[in-house]
Amino acid sequence: MNNNATTKKHLLTVLVEDYFHVGAFENLIQQRNWSNFEPRYERNTLKTLDLLDEFDTKATFFVLGWIGEQNPRLVREIVSRGHEVASRGFYHRSLKNLTNEEFREDLRKTNRILEDASGQKIIGYRSAEKLHYEKDSWIFNVLAEEGFVYDASFLPTQKDTKAKRFAHQIHNDGKAVWEFPYSTRNLGLGLLPISGGNYFRQFPYTLMRKAVKDWTNRYEEPFVFYFHVWELDPEQPRINAASSYNRIRHYRKLDKMEWILRENLSLYNFVDAAEFLALKDELRITNYELQNEKSIIEVQKPKTSDQKPISIIIPCYNEEAALPYLANTLRSVSTELSGNYKPEFIFVDDCSRDATFEKLNELFGQKENVKIVRHETNKGVAAGIMTGLQEAKTEIVCSMDCDCTYDPHELVRMLPLLTENVDLVTASPYHKAGGVRNVPEWRLFLSKGASFLYRRVLRSKLDTYTSCFRVYRRSSVIDLPIEEKGFLGVAEMLGRLDLQGGKIIEFPTVLEVRLFGFSKMKTARTIFGHLKLLSKLSNLRFFGKQAEISYFSTKRKSRYFKKRKISRG
Structure with a gap:
């Protein structure tokens, strides 16, 4: 082994963040939804x-403030093992979204x-994205004023002076900040990043x-090596909604990262930035007292004595990958609903071919307010909703998608709309006050086209007819x-209800792209199916029996007189 490699000090930096924090998925995953994901x-x-x-x-561990707030014990564990903790910012936010003061x-x-x-003491910083000297050097002033000793955010380019490719100091108003830029190799036509992580x-x-x-043999300055902790997790959940480019960027060759690290750790002498700067002994805060742990027990809202019982139906088919995210989401949904409602969850496994049924029992099987039903054969999402309706014992029943493409927290606002004279509240992303986010164009075209045709057949003039969130x-x-x-069947249910x-009524909301798994919809079959259903509903409306059309008004009268009888009694 080269003696220079074992004596020269290189810098090892570790980025503590999760697979759902990364920039590759920032257009798909909202920060407000981070707590819904399975943390790894x-x-x-x-x-x-x-x-x-x-x-x-x-090593120096650059930790997101969000993680430090969620899990201070993990931060203490890093320090107890002898490593330095530095800042990655609170959220994984780009500088272009922040003003100087923000x-x-x-x-x-x-x-x-x-x-x-x-x-x-936190003396080091690395930004969520790689910075450029030409447009981002303003951060050095802020870092110096806030007491930071070093930064490790900049990726040099061919335009920058050679000195900026290596560890150097930035001086301003009598203050100095060290910069440890990403290591690069000059190829003549440009600089190739070689500092680890995704590049490796x-x-x-x-x-x-x-x-x-070559860097070790040629330069006195330290080589800066980095990797993310999620790069040691080849089994992490796959975000299928990401583009092909971003899936390659994030998931490609995760299984080789551990042996790459092992090889480099055995070949070179790595230290953290504080030790390299001879500041390790100055990091400890004097008179430090252990902070109280943030309770991991959820704080429940006070329950009122007149909670309305409701049922929430969730049809599932091959949704094993989505269920951990769903479980975390429903935990907070239950908390929000508990002020006025007493929910029971009815999961209907539509004879899944993966481990959906087993995962449902693992995550929800021991809960008192959960019922898990399984179809012996695959029947479809509408059949799943109808099975849930038959299993429900409450008059108010909700249905929602397992993939959370509609935010289940919106139930808190939807439920009060089911007043005495209303029979169905349906989510409507195509309402002028609704919206869509990252949904494929083909799906929007199909769904909006279907809504256009249903408006011409049915009495209720809605913007959305095909939502399962109701x-x-x-x-x-x-x-x-x-x-x-x-x-x-989802559209047929609404259509028959309308004709009777x-x-x-509609509830404007946002439809987002499915993150886990794949859509079960067969496009061509669905298009022809909608045309066939529209023909059937047209015949019912214009040529159907009057008895079938008036069925619903009879039921409403019966409900009205029953209510009057109860109130008089």
Whole structure:
């Protein structure tokens, strides 16, 4: 082994974030939904710590403030193993979305959280994205004013001076900040990033191995190596809604990252930034007291004595990958509903071919307010909703998609709309006050086209007819003669209710792209199916029996007189 490689100090930096935090998915995943995902950052960080212990190596861990707030124990574990903790900002936010003052406040907020959790002074920063000297150098002034000693955010280009490719100091108003830029190799036509992480997974590793060796032999300045803890997790959930480019960027060759790390940890002498700057002994905060743990027990809202019982139906077919996200989402939905409602959840597994049924029982099987039903054969989403309606014991029944393409928290606002004279409340992304986010154009074209045609056939002039996210009056829909069992049955249910005189109102909301798994809809079959259903509903409206059309008004009168009788009694 080259003696220079074992004596020269290189910098090892670890980015503590989860698979759903990354920039590749920022257009798909909203920060407000982070808590709904299955968290894996803790196990991946602990795996990283064990690996570094094995090689007796210390690193700088750049931690998101959000993670420090959620899991201060993990931050303390990093410090207890002898590593440095530094700032990654609170959220994984691009600088282009922050003003100077917002950036400053983000630094302060993150430092308070990480210092409270770790007992260490936070002296280092790395941004969520790679920065460029030409347009982003303003952050050095803010970092210096906030007491930071170093930054590790900049990716040099061919236009920058050679000195900016290596560790150097930035001086301003008598203050200095070290910059540890991403390491690069000059190819003549440009600089090739060679600092680890995604570059080691995407480029031929033989080339990367040689580049690191050449750096070690040629330069006195430290090589800056980085990786994300999620890169040690090849089994992480797949975000199928991401583009092909971003899926390659994020998932490609995750299985090779651990042996790449092992090789480099065995070849080179890595230290954290504080040790390299001889500041390790100055990090400890004097008179530090352990902060109280944030309770992991959810704080329930006070329950009122007149909680209305409701049922929430969730049809599932091959949804194993989506269920952990759903479970986390329903936990907070239950909390919000508990002020006025007493929910029971009815899961209908539509004879899934994967481990959906087993996962449902694992996540929900022990809960008192959960019922799990399984079809012996695959019947379709509408059949799943009808099965749930039959199993429900409450008059108010909701249905929702398992993939959370509609935000289930909106039930809190939808339920009050089911007043005495209303039979169905349906989510409507195509309403002028609604919206769509990242939904494929073909799906929008199909759904909006279907809505255009249904408006011309049915009495209720809605903007959306095909949403599964609804609130029903059970007695109004339980006896509907639904013939279609799949996606078409959802529209048929609304259509038959409309033709029988039911009162239907829309709730404007946002439809988002499915994150996990794949849509079960068969496009061509669905198009022809809608045309066939429209023909059937047209015949019912214009040529159907009057008795069938007036069925609903009779049921409403019966409900009205029953209510009057109860009130008089």
